[in-house]
Amino acid sequence: MKKVAVVTGSAKGLGRAIARALVDWGFTPVIHYRSSEKEAAEVLKQVQKKTPDAIAISADLRNEKEVGRMFDKIYKKFKKVDLLVNNVGNFVYRDFSETTNSQFVDLLESNIYSTLFCSRALLPSMRREKSGHIINIGVVGADHLNLLEKSAPYFFSKNGVWLLTKMMANEEAKYGIHVNMISPASLETDIFKKSDFPMGRSAKYQDVIRVLEFLISDKAYYINGANIEVAGGFIPRIK
Numbered sequence: 111m112k113k114v115a116v117v118t119g120s121a122k123g124l125g126r127a128i129a130r131a132l133v134d135w136g137f138t139p140v141i142h143y144r145s146s147e148k149e150a151a152e153v154l155k156q157v158q159k160k161t162p163d164a165i166a167i168s169a170d171l172r173n174e175k176e177v178g179r180m181f182d183k184i185y186k187k188f189k190k191v192d193l194l195v196n197n198v199g200n201f202v203y204r205d206f207s208e209t210t211n212s213q214f215v216d217l218l219e220s221n222i223y224s225t226l227f228c229s230r231a232l233l234p235s236m237r238r239e240k241s242g243h244i245i246n247i248g249v250v251g252a253d254h255l256n257l258l259e260k261s262a263p264y265f266f267s268k269n270g271v272w273l274l275t276k277m278m279a280n281e282e283a284k285y286g287i288h289v290n291m292i293s294p295a296s297l298e299t300d301i302f303k304k305s306d307f308p309m310g311r312s313a314k315y316q317d318v319i320r321v322l323e324f325l326i327s328d329k330a331y332y333i334n335g336a337n338i339e340v341a342g343g344f345i346p347r348i349k
């Protein structure tokens with residue numbers, strides 16, 4: 111039986127690239143989206159060429175009940191989930207004084223709550239299986255107190271994801287569950303100059319995907335509760 115992977119926010123961006131790669135490694139992906147129905151349907155059509163059992167499901171991951179309903183549907187279709195990639199997490203680039211309460215709350219909820227709710231929903235099943243991988247997507251600098259201009263709430267929320275990663279790894283290791291974080295710098299963007307990056311370019315989705323492939327492999331068996339930066343030497347700092 112094929113392994114099953116849930117990738118949150120996989121209608122677009124990094125999540126979509128991860129879902130496509132997982133198919134090549136023999137996983138059946140669950141394509142999750144919130145509002146990008148058309149894009150999710152396109153991704154589903156593509157991945158179903160190799161994995162006809164793949165499904166797409168919509169849920170607002172800030173809402174624990176919706177997350178619960180999403181995993182109910184997943185477990186109706188599949189016996190177990192082998193991999194969860196907590197990829198959803200919004201970003202706001204705005205002066206702290208101008209950041210609205212709803213933006214602040216959305217940053218915390220889309221990054222921290224989504225990770226917490228999705229992980230909690232599948233941990234009982236992973237515990238029963240005595241195996242499973244959870245990969246949380248952070249950001250460069252998320253594992254220490256950090257500030258980039260106009261991004262304090264974002265870094266604050268990714269700090270939270272890092273703490274969750276460590277805590278979950280510590281609590282779940284005895285059940286054979288691995289929880290790690292991958293923290294990219296700016297991904298596939300041309301809004302910065304080449305000279306803004308120590309290695310002359312932004313991170314590619316493929317750079318992240320290669321690390322993910324390693325972390326879920328047997329070679330990374332003893333890596334649990336780790337954060338791997340995929341940042342090409344970039345250090346976030348206030349200009």
Ligand SMILES: NC(=O)c1ccc[n+]([C@@H]2O[C@H](COP(=O)([O-])OP(=O)(O)OC[C@H]3O[C@@H](n4cnc5c(N)ncnc54)[C@H](OP(=O)(O)O)[C@@H]3O)[C@@H](O)[C@H]2O)c1
Nearest residue numbers: 119123124143144145146170171197198199294295296297
């Ligand atoms: N892009 C970068 O340069 C960069 C750099 C470092 C780290 N990261 C991290 O990498 C991850 C992916 O980044 P990305 O830029 O590829 O993502 P993105 O395109 O900004 O977002 C991915 C998806 O998240 C979904 N989403 C947002 N809020 C949601 C909610 N409340 N419930 C359910 N889904 C929700 C959206 O789905 P719908 O469209 O279906 O609504 C969106 O398509 C994020 O965790 C981000 O913080 C990104």
